[in-house]
Each structure stands twice: as structure tokens, then as C-alpha cells.
Amino acid sequence: MLKKILIANRGEIAVRIIRACAEMGVRSVAIYTEPDRHALHVKRADEAYSLGEDPLAGYLDPHKIVSLAKQVGCDAIHPGYGFLSENAEFARLCEEQGLVFIGPKSDVIHKMGDKTQARDSMRAAGVPVTPGSEGNLADLDEALKLAEEIGYPVMLKATSGGGGRGIRRCDSAEELTVQYPRVISEATKAFGSAEVFLEKCIVNPKHIEVQVLADSQGNVIHLYERDCSIQRRNQKLIEIAPSPQLTPEQRNYIGELAVKAAQAVGYQNAGTVEFLLTGNQVYFMEMNTRVQVEHTITEQITGVDIVREQIQIASGLPLSYRQEDIQYRGYALQFRVNAEDPKNDFLPSFGRVSHYYAPGGPGVRVDTAIYTGYEIPPYFDSMCLKLVVWALRWDEVIARGQRALDDMRLHGIKTTANYYKEILAHEDFKRAEFNTSFVPDHPELLKYSEKTHPSEIALAIATAVAAHAGW
Ligand code: ADP
Numbered sequence: 001m002l003k004k005i006l007i008a009n010r011g012e013i014a015v016r017i018i019r020a021c022a023e024m025g026v027r028s029v030a031i032y033t034e035p036d037r038h039a040l041h042v043k044r045a046d047e048a049y050s051l052g053e054d055p056l057a058g059y060l061d062p063h064k065i066v067s068l069a070k071q072v073g074c075d076a077i078h079p080g081y082g083f084l085s086e087n088a089e090f091a092r093l094c095e096e097q098g099l100v101f102i103g104p105k106s107d108v109i110h111k112m113g114d115k116t117q118a119r120d121s122m123r124a125a126g127v128p129v130t131p132g133s134e135g136n137l138a139d140l141d142e143a144l145k146l147a148e149e150i151g152y153p154v155m156l157k158a159t160s161g162g163g164g165r166g167i168r169r170c171d172s173a174e175e176l177t178v179q180y181p182r183v184i185s186e187a188t189k190a191f192g193s194a195e196v197f198l199e200k201c202i203v204n205p206k207h208i209e210v211q212v213l214a215d216s217q218g219n220v221i222h223l224y225e226r227d228c229s230i231q232r233r234n235q236k237l238i239e240i241a242p243s244p245q246l247t248p249e250q251r252n253y254i255g256e257l258a259v260k261a262a263q264a265v266g267y268q269n270a271g272t273v274e275f276l277l278t279g280n281q282v283y284f285m286e287m288n289t290r291v292q293v294e295h296t297i298t299e300q301i302t303g304v305d306i307v308r309e310q311i312q313i314a315s316g317l318p319l320s321y322r323q324e325d326i327q328y329r330g331y332a333l334q335f336r337v338n339a340e341d342p343k344n345d346f347l348p349s350f351g352r353v354s355h356y357y358a359p360g361g362p363g364v365r366v367d368t369a370i371y372t373g374y375e376i377p378p379y380f381d382s383m384c385l386k387l388v389v390w391a392l393r394w395d396e397v398i399a400r401g402q403r404a405l406d407d408m409r410l411h412g413i414k415t416t417a418n419y420y421k422e423i424l425a426h427e428d429f430k431r432a433e434f435n436t437s438f439v440p441d442h443p444e445l446l447k448y449s450e451k452t453h454p455s456e457i458a459l460a461i462a463t464a465v466a467a468h469a470g471w
């Protein structure tokens with residue numbers, strides 16, 4: 001078993017990994033840059049080391065991180081998500097330097113991080129992919145020709161893209177002509193690669209993704225699916241496990257497809273295979289070769305600790321479960337509470353958390369790195385808290401989500417929490433009928449009234465906490 005792990009990340013995911021280490025008796029090492037000196041992951045890890053003044057450079061410096069890990073006697077690095085997690089060079093450097101990278105092998109990261117290569121591998125393995133490019137586009141003329149062939153609307157995508165960026169829907173040749181240089185420029189800036197490709201735009205699809213786990217002995221299992229159709233600008237807002245929109249046949253088919261995809265590329269560790277679903281047709285979209293933001297909801301419905309499994313797999317041990325051991329129960333929802341103002345086009349709202357009271361009670365889980373008095377730095381992601389609720393039935397989990405969002409007190413910054421209450425209250429959501437157009441189709445949900453104290457109980461709690469804290 002690994003003994004000491006450096007966590008090459010920050011925020012809630014660093015805290016999540018530190019928690020797994022603590023439960024497994026593994027020593028955890030945090031890294032931080034100066035703006036994060038008072039961050040929770042720094043306080044909570046067994047050891048913490050500064051990587052300099054610049055807010056970002058330290059978190060993105062493979063050589064500095066690897067040499068620190070060796071210097072302080074770590075045997076492994078967990079990359080979390082974002083930052084260097086899907087950087088094949090970083091994984092390769094770890095391999096060369098005798099450190100275990102907690103993820104797949106560097107060549108697999110490389111292959112799946114390149115969306116056109118990933119599509120090729122999937123086609124070869126017999127996994128259906130969205131109709132479109134085979135390889136990257138040479139120029140606009142090729143793009144226009146291919147778009148004519150597959151038919152508009154099309155999606156123009158950055159080959160190395162991620163985080164919902166570098167994707168544009170084009171409904172006509174005119175739009176494609178305008179968007180082509182824009183996507184290239186965005187891809188170059190954000191991902192350091194100008195490569196782009198085209199695929200058919202699936203109109204009003206459901207985003208269904210499958211969590212897989214694979215060990216070094218060749219065992220591959222899936223932990224069922226998540227429905228991430230509630231998105232804004234290709235970024236997930238609310239995630240659901242399992243999808244309330246699948247038949248049992250679709251569920252088994254898509255789970256098996258994901259296992260087939262992972263096997264086809266010799267995948268190891270935790271990963272997610274993302275699909276688009278329309279009617280009964282499933283298309284492979286991409287694979288994320290890391291732990292995902294929304295791994296939490298799969299943990300709630302299956303009881304499997306995904307980060308623990310990641311560490312076990314990286315230690316060379318077999319999976320703790322066979323496919324037939326995996327069962328799911330009830331429904332889980334995750335709300336990505338972002339420090340953003342929904343009323344002001346989701347403008348980031350960084351600053352000091354003047355007052356934070358965590359929701360709790362039955363079926364509630366919170367993953368966050370904020371605390372009362374914490375100053376949210378403006379240099380990083382705006383996601384500041386993940387609220388997860390679980391219940392046996394769909395109607396119960398919605399009610400529980402409403403109640404937990406009401407429980408929470410988060411003052412000093414604007415957040416997306418109230419907006420999520422409006423989504424939960426919508427009839428289509430309650431009927432479990434939605435696709436990736438739900439958010440753009442319902443702009444009226446942004447006009448919610450600011451509810452300061454929705455119930456007397458919540459008010460009483462807040463008052464008691466305030467009194468206790470001496471305000
Ligand atoms: P998930 O698929 O786990 O829901 P997201 O797409 O929300 O993850 O991304 C999680 C984090 O990783 C975000 O901070 C996002 O900006 C970042 N990220 C994801 N993919 C990339 C990438 N290819 N390059 C840079 N950052 C990325």
C-alpha cells in the first residue's frame with residue numbers, strides 16, 4: 001500500500017483526497033501558493049509546502065511538484081481534477097522519476113485527452129461515436145465540406161478541450177465560417193493547441209456518463225451512470241445518479257459500453273466515459289481520465305469510496321468489488337454551488353465568506369474548502385461548495401435538495417444556490433424530463449425573488465449559530 005501521497009491540487013478536491021488518506025492511514029502532503037496560505041487543504045493535510053508567490057504557477061509546475069514529492073519522501077502523487085490531472089507529460093515525469101501517478105498510464109491519458117484520437121480508438125472498438133471528423137480539420141474549407149456531408153447543426157470542438165470551453169454550435173456555413181477562427185484562437189489560448197474537429201450536433205440530448213474503475217490486473221467494472229444534462233454553456237450545474245430518464249435496458253447497455261471503452265484502451269484507475277443520448281441512440285463523446293467533480297453522487301448511491309479505490313488501484317491491489325457486488329440504491333443530486341451571481345450573467349463573485357453554516361441532517365453531504373471568514377481568492381475556479389443529497393425516491397430527493405439548500409447559510413458572496421431551488425421546483429424537473437437545453441430554455445428561472453429567510457426553522461438555526469459565534 002502507498003504510504004505518503006502528495007496532492008497536486010487545492011480546494012475541495014484536495015480536502016476530499018486528504019480525507020481518503022486519513023481513513024486509509026496514508027500520510028498526506030499538501031502544496032499551496034501564497035494566496036492559499038490559509039486554505040483548508042493546507043490546514044488539514046499532515047504536511048504542507050509552499051510553491052511560491054504566484055497564485056497559479058506552482059500548481060501547474062510538473063518539475064517543481066515532482067521534485068518536492070521526492071524530496072519529502074512521497075511515493076505517489078494524486079492530481080485531483082483540473083490543473084495537471086490530464087497532463088500526460090506530468091504523468092510521464094512521475095513514471096520516469098519513480099513516483100506513482102494516481103491515474104491511468106501517461107500514454108492512455110495522451111490518447112484519451114486528444115478527442116479525435118479517442119474517437120478513433122472508440123470506433124475501432126465498436127463503440128458508437130457522434131458522426132463527424134476522422135482526425136483534425138486541416139482548414140475551413142475542409143470544415144465546410146464535412147459540415148455539408150453530416151448536415152447542420154454541427155459542433156466545432158477543440159481537440160484538447162475541457163471544462164466546457166472551446167465548443168461552438170454552428171447552424172449554418174456562415175456561422176461555421178465565423179466560429180472557425182474563434183474556436184482556434186480559444187483553443188490555442190486555453191489548451192495550447194490549435195487543433196479542432198467537427199461532429200454532428202445532437203439536438204436536445206441527455207448527457208449521460210458512466211463511472212468506471214479498472215485495476216492493474218485487468219478487472220474493469222462500472223458504477224452505473226450520472227445524468228449531467230442540467231448544464232449552462234456546456235458546464236454542469238446539477239448532477240444526478242442514477243439517471244431518472246433511463247430504462248433498465250438502456251442503463252445496462254450504456255454501462256457495458258463504458259466498460260468496453262475502458263478495456264479497449266487498457267485503462268487503469270478511475271475514469272468517466274461521457275455519452276450523449278437521444279431517443280434510444282447513444283454516442284460516445286469523450287473520456288475523462290481522472291476523478292470527476294461529480295464522483296460524489298456515485299459514491300452516495302453505490303457506497304463505493306472512489307478515491308479509496310483509486311489509491312488501492314495505484315498501490316497495485318485488485319479492485320475491492322466485482323461487477324455483481326455493485327448495487328445502487330435511491331437517487332443522489334449534486335449542486336455545484338458557485339461563487340457567481342445568476343442575476344448578473346453568472347459573473348464571478350469572489351470575496352470574504354462572512355458567515356457560513358453547513359446544511360446537514362439525513363442524506364446530506366457537503367464537500368467544500370470554505371469556512372466562515374475565508375477569503376475566496378479570485379485566481380481559481382468559482383465552484384466553492386458541492387452539496388450532495390440522497391434519498392430513496394425521486395420526489396424525496398428533490399424535497400431533500402430544497403430543504404438542504406434552505407438549511408445552508410452562505411453570506412458575503414453571491415452564489416448559485418437559490419437558482420437551483422428554482423430548477424428543483426420546475427414541473428419538468430419534477431417529472432424527470434429534461435435535456436441539455438433545460439437551462440437555456442428556462443431563462444425565467446433566473447428571476448427568482450431573493451428569499452432571505454425561507455422558513456422559521458432556518459431562521460432559528462441561523463440566529464443560534466450567530467449567537468454562538470458571538471455576532
Ligand atoms: P467534470 O468533468 O469533472 O465535471 P469539469 O469539466 O467541470 O469536470 O472540469 C473540472 C475542472 O477541471 C474545472 O476547473 C475545469 O476548468 C478544469 N478542466 C477540465 N478539463 C480541462 C482541460 N482539458 N484543460 C484545462 N482545464 C480543464
Ligand code: ADP
Pocket residue numbers: 130155161162163164165167199200201202203205207231234235274276285286436
Ligand atoms: P468538455 O471536454 O469541455 O467536457 P465535452 O465534449 O464533454 O466537452 O462536451 C461538453 C458538453 O457540450 C456536453 O455535455 C454537451 O452538453 C455539449 N456537447 C458536446 N458535444 C455535443 C454534440 N455533438 N451535440 C450536442 N451537444 C454536445
Ligand code: MG
Pocket residue numbers: 274286
Ligand atoms: Mg466532458
